[in-house]
Amino acid sequence: MRWCLAFLLCCFLAAVNALSSSGSRLLVVLDDSTEKSSFSTLWSDLEGRGYDVSFESPKSDKLSLFEHGERAYDHLLILPPKSKGLGPNLTPKHILDFLNKDGNILLALSGKSATSSAISSLLLEADIHLSNDRSAVVIDHFNYDTVSAAEKHDVLLLQRPASLRPDVKAFFDGEGVLALPRVAPQTLGSDSPLIAPVLRAPNTAYAYNPKEEVPAAEDIEATGSQLNIVSAMQARNSARFTVLGSVEALEDKWFSASVKAPGGKKTTTVNREFAKQLTAWTFKETGVLKVGEIKHHLATDGEVALHDLNPKIYRIKNETFFSIEMSEYSYDKWVPFELPAEDELQLEFTMLSPFHRLNLEPTSRTETSTVYSTKFVTPDQHGIFSFRVNYKRPFLTNVEEKHEVTVRHFAHDEYPRSWAISGGWVWIAGLWSVIGGFLAFVVVWLYSAPVADKTKKTQ
């Protein structure tokens, strides 16, 4: 019995080790099985990384993202359907519900045919916009593959993207050239902080509907790097939604095609590597943060007793210590989380607005985590404060920690005593001199009673 359990545990451990941080059930939605075979390397790569891949046709009646109100799959990969729309079981509402329940989605588009309006309206909810007629393709006359698209210039050859900003980690970088045939471009809304471009078109690119003759000047919505080839959205619950403009880039034939840029050498594409990076990020194998133990207590020199840890109440002007343990998931294991070069992890001590905003410094490191900590003095204001760590960066899951504590006023016996305040000595002296004076007066009064007149008595 015992070894049976141990065996089961080992199985679970193995299963957990080889997998994404959020489950292994992957549903691929694609039209028919003939299409399936052209992506066979992708499927075998995914299965090799431990995913249970199941395939469904969008038209199938069995297709359902939910079972008994819970998610039936952890991840969803949608290939562009041939027919119009994704059918009644994959309406935008279903897909958003899937996202809201922490499911991750990789949506592939294709420039070959017009994208369905259902998908367009779904993307619109995430503030990702497709071109007006939904059938534009990205063209670049400088970065195209001379082998396969010498005429049409619609197979882009690009480097893998470096990090978006200096303070953001790079998850998709590396050597080599990507080939992206017939990309359906996306543009991102300007104000949503949840979306981020993964791969942007080069400055010389533009979008164009090949079925039309000449694009009208006023129809052009975006050009150059405003066009996205791959864009990503991470919802507030950290569910990930990636839009890939070119489904063909995932096909077997592009995984190891040899391509040649104008004026360049002939090279093999690194599409397979990029596909791995993209699916790994989308399905939460990378860029996942975990908050471990959070400790706060009064700053003391020695070890803190267990009952003094994370107290519910502090006093004003207490020196306080705060630490947070952070890990990052990297493909198959938790590793210590390291901040990007120009970034800081910050602690806020907030009541209505932050009273303190402090950088947390890494103080110690374990095998799987880094401990960040800081010390500060609680402000001279009582109220209900909260320790907040609000770390939200593109491509990293959101960290939003909020721990409420009460900061109370001085109790009646916590003020300095009167004799400890030098300014009070005047008053204390006054007090005692009055008391002493009164006592002296009483003594003098009592002992200076008039002497009884003896002469009268004798008379």
Add this chain to the structure above:
Amino acid sequence: MAESSLDVLLKGSSGRNTRGLLRIIILLTIAAAAVSSRLFSVIRFESIIHEFDPWFNFRATKYLVQNGFYSFWDWFDDRTWHPLGRVTGGTLYPGLMVTSGIIYHILRFLTIPVDIRNICVLLAPGFSGLTALAMYFLTCEMSSSPSAGLLAAAFMGITPGYISRSVAGSYDNEAIAIFLLVFTFFLWIKAVKNGSIMWGALTALFYGYMVSAWGGYVFITNLIPLHVFVLICMGRYSTRLYISYTTWYALGTLGSMQIPFVGFLPIRNSDHMSALGIFGLIQLVAFAEFVRGYLPGKQFQKLLTSMVFLVFGLGFAGLILLSVSGVIAPWSGRFYSLWDTGYAKIHIPIIASVSEHQPTAWPAFFFDLNFLIWLFPAGVFICFQKLKDEHVFVIIYAVLSSYFAGVMVRLMLTLTPIVCVAAALALSAILDNFLVLSKPDPEAVAKASSDDSKSFRSSRNAVVGIYSYFSKTVVTCSMSLYLLLFVAHCTWVTSNAYSSPSVVLASKMPDGSQFIIDDYREAYYWLRQNTPDNAKIMSWWDYGYQIGGMADRPTLVDNNTWNNTHIATVGKAMSSREEVSYPILRQHDVDYVLVVFGGLLGYSGDDLNKFLWMVRIAEGIWPDEVNERDYFTSRGEYRVDEEATPTMKNSLMYKMSYYNYNSLFPAGQAVDRVRGVKLPAESPQLNTLEEAFTSENWIIRIYKVKDLDNLGRDHNNAVAFDKGLKRKRATKKKGPRVLRTE
């Protein structure tokens, strides 16, 4: 034989004993009547804490009993005024809680296990018995008549003016404060009469207790100096007065400063300056008296007048200087509203919004005091006739408190004791004259008439009196009738008007049976059982104490209206559009919003009827963003129906009140029974809140504040998407395209 044995009991020293025993029995009976007439509410409903403030007092008492005195003293309450918290231990009058805490511990010591709630519920009736007793002592000091004290005690025991604040369950500061008020005045009169340090010190002791129990102690702080001042002005200065006043002031002030909430107010606040000023004045007067003993009259006159002018001038200049420089705090707003009833309405809407701060309607005097109100002037007149020191006190008290009672409804409470004293004086004078059966000695009459020729005509009939049995019977009977009517009236008022807990409402079914509306407790218990322990509830401040007491959840604002800005913030959130309110709700961590809606039942005390106060209070802080005018139609009407202004219809309060309300009615026939209007056919739409709970009669509606949208959309769009509306692509934007930069 029987007659002679009765004589043994009624005459001589044993007669005194008998009367004393009778007196004790009568007083005990009065106390019992006072207690039992306050139990209507327990019998009608149940042993429950009433209204609003008592719920806080109850909660504080529980805290005191559970955590001990010192942690109560240093109590920082993190479950009210979120997120500011309240230094509760330093901002309350602890007398009430400490009193019931002591009673609780004594009973525990005597191994009588009583629930603290029952102590709290029955504290007010218990103390009303003591008040009757204190009243007896006070009135006995005023009159030599044996009946005056007993009558006053009986009046005090059952007069509705006092019962209104002391029925069982009305666990408020006034419950013990009126007893302390009366007893302090009794001790003061005693001190003035005897010129004794002991009585003065006792006065100070009870004054300190009073300070710890009720903010109304300021009344004593001003009345006693005024009494002294008037006596000095009347030329009645005496060492008795000097001893009693200085003892009281020195000890009483020190005592009152021990209460953290009062602290240094007695020497820094204008409300307390008269006591300090009189303290100085009486020293000068005493000094003048001393000097007079050594100086010839003429010089003394000069000295006195010059000194009076000098001191008065200096004192007045000093007072003005200190007030202007801010050392002495200016008069508090509540104080100003005592002189100018319109002041609060303009300057401090939060004070004016409380119904008990409104001026009194004249029928209320008769309602609360019945026939005492017309005996009252007669009693004051009798005081003028005797005009000893203590009668001066009654007159001053009567004048001041009648004015105050006219200004504020709740000050009827301070008027009641003096009305009882004065009425008892008047009635006892009547009864003493009309109840005595004996006739004057015929010889004396004859003697008086035989002296006719020698004296003036006016003094000829020396024996004046009422000797006719007829007039005696008529007057006595009519007085008895009035007394009986008074008892009937008091009982009726108590049982019908003042015994409702207001937490539980009672109404009559068509067949006459009682129907209990228990929506408040239903909703509060829903909160208690269905929300996390630290879910923040936002409601208008009226319900703060009840939510804290019954639902045990943190609130944003409550009936301790110490922070006007915070209340205005809540008012702004209630009266603004959702787009404005939502960030406020988020910033204050609000999880649930609670509104009171009486439209279905016709319950007029609901939030929509208080709504204009929310608007006004919010406007006081944000005049640019909230404007009262926007809530009235162009014809100046406050409407909630189809013709309501857009601002009104978009306000959070309106939406929360009427959300889904029309689903109760056939299409297009929704009716608001409080305001008596037909409502728009369509329910208002709520985007940022979702309905969480609505009580049985729709009196309480609770809404949950939605989290931010998962996809970063605003709630309008998210709700529209959930309803299946397609989103329009914003293609045709004016101006240049905004490029996205990373």
